[in-house]
Amino acid sequence: MLGQDEKGLIDNILTAHDYNKSHVIAIMQEVQKVYRYLPEEVLCYIAEKLKLSEAKIYGVATFYENFSLEPKGKYVIKICDGTACHVRKSIPILEEFRKVLGVTEKNPTTDDMIFTVETVSCLGACGLAPVCTVNDVVHAAMTPEKAKALIEQLREEAFQC
Incomplete structure (x- = not known):
């Protein structure tokens, strides 16, 4: 109600x-x-x-794919798995995000509602592959190490507010 x-x-x-x-x-x-x-x-x-x-x-x-009927975290991380990103190893990046945040494909949002991790077919930034976005801000040439550092940065940002 x-x-x-x-x-x-x-x-x-x-x-x-x-x-x-x-x-x-x-x-x-x-x-x-x-x-x-x-x-x-x-x-x-x-x-x-x-x-x-x-x-x-x-x-x-x-x-429309951009609408969600499920609650999402403050930071929605979308990892591209289109052809260019996939060939440039987007799956290990996805796996690192999930491991660090303790989320899965079935449970993509952290319990504290800070992070949601999703895959998308294409982000339209093939020349920057592999890419992910955080709330529509593009992060190019991602690696598992950069993914881990990005999470640390976002956690600091989240707890400053």
Whole structure:
């Protein structure tokens, strides 16, 4: 059940988009920026306010790969496993991230909700391979050693806030 503060937050996003049904993707993108995923209660609330079926809202949420129905960490690390990155050994980088953070393919988010590790088919930076992104910031020419150092840097950053 959404509280008044949460409803107010969602209402502000909806108002900014004039409750326009054709803005549903942009609305959901803004919601995901706030929550780092799309909570079920929020999707139901959006459906109600936009006078759309919940099925339509869930259809959009599940069609686009960038939307998540599962909570994600503060830092979302995406490791590219496209052809260029794979050939340049992206799998050992993925394995290092998972080992250092204690996550798996089935459980990609750390218990403290700081990190989520995902693989993607292509990040569009083949000339910089192998690459990963952290919250859409590209890190080029990655190695397992650089992955470990990046995690240390991000942990320091996370605990300074």
